[in-house]
Amino acid sequence: MNRIVSLLVALFLPIMLPIHAIAANTVLSCDAFASHPTPIGTLVNNVWNQQAAGKARWEQCLLQRDGPNGPEYGWRWRWPATPRVVFAQPQITHGNTPWTSHPTPQSGFPIPLTGLDHLTISYAVTTTGDADFNLATTFWLTDLDQVPPQADINSIRAEFMVWSYASDNFFSTPAGRKRATVEINGIEWEVWVERRWHDTSGTNDNRWIYIAFRSTKNYLDITYNAAELVHYALQRGFLDSEWSIADIELGNEVMRGTGETWVHKFRVSTPALNTDNI
Template sequence: MVTQWIRHRLGSRFLVFTVVLSLVMVLPLQASAASSSTAYDKLNFANNKYYVFNNVWGQDTVQGWWQTVYHNSDTDLGWVWHWPSTTSSVKAYPSLVSGWHWTEGYTPGSGFPTRLSDNKNINTNVAYSIKADGTYNAAYDIWFHNTNKASWDSTPTDEVMIWLNNTNAGPLGSYVETVTIGGSSWKVHKGWLDAGNGKGWNVFSFVRTSNVSSASLNVKNFTDYLVNSKKWMANTKYVSSVEFGTEIFGGDGQINFSKWNVAVQ
């Protein structure tokens, strides 16, 4: 992950006008109570239990991009993006975060970390609308460690993604099987992410067989499948965080959330 902070600037006033005008014509943007176009900026909400994260970790592969996160209220928040690229690599994952994300510690009141062997439910609800073109998904991203004190330099052991929307995109790894979890059908993919310098982690992706714009899930149902059914993950692992965001490969768009919560119980 990229750790530096970069303030994005477009060098041409004409380009700014053209891009903004194009988005206004396509997307119904509203004035924001809080917003930021600064890379890796965070907008905290719900007593700091969550934050909107302007994650642009793949920015080095494309020029002329911009991305803005906003929070008008806890039922009106999201981000807008412009990524002029048609390549198959992820450029950004702006997201809603509960817990850890390559940072020191965990968001307060999140209930993370929690050990899988503690057998706790991790219930989460999300509802959103998307207006976009290009290639992207809308997906949960859930991180796991061997420690309950993950910091900014703690390499995860596992990553679970739960895709609710797949628009022209594809998950890392190979297809394994299609399963029913939580009353819905999911295509399971298993892969390995090579982070370099001998580091990396398992990536397990559950891609819903049909796109939806809302969900009520218990993450435990997915980890039980990985731990008990497939034996791919040990129950000694700690769940460090739950996020929901859009992996953006290229294009223009906006996602707006009307519901988001995570409860460890």
């Protein structure tokens, strides 16, 4: 009898362990645009183009789990195979996005471009699944030097993106036209620009300049000085030195499929914020 019990335990243990690991994840929220503060930033369940899924079933949730060095945060998603569009951008953020109101804004923002010499972005993530997605930091730039209490999308002047990763079946290029390939921070970047970009969901009709620095190699673990990328864009006339950075968002632009991302590290460092991990 003991041999039979041992055999049954041996057979079922490999099945039970993954189930236990999944159960250890805490779902913080699956609500559209839910936000959750964490020690390394605010998680946001951004589903800005959810209507493109039509009647197809989809899910996107914010997650927490116990990591080797304390709590870790992330998100998971499941989106339909068609249409071939970006449905959402689950993310972890710092600052005050111009797309929503901020009754209690985060201090240290907006960050003026004038005099910006040091803005280090450092992160490490892992992503699993069969999805089409990228990994990018988005900086929304406005012409305001203070945070308005209400959303002010008409203040948006630029969407400044830094792509460090794209899966094989994600869009082959960012929006716009390729303007250059440059080496900055010891990393080779393609520079893409679209001077009159817009909300491709069709919800809003305001326009802004879109600039993307796309690394020519894929990185899920990277550190770079975003101020040097900003300086390049200023020198080329793509940005205006009178503008400011309203917020900084690290996230996945997600298309079809199922995926799960865990953020092991996300640090933003600049003297304007007087901190290394806001």
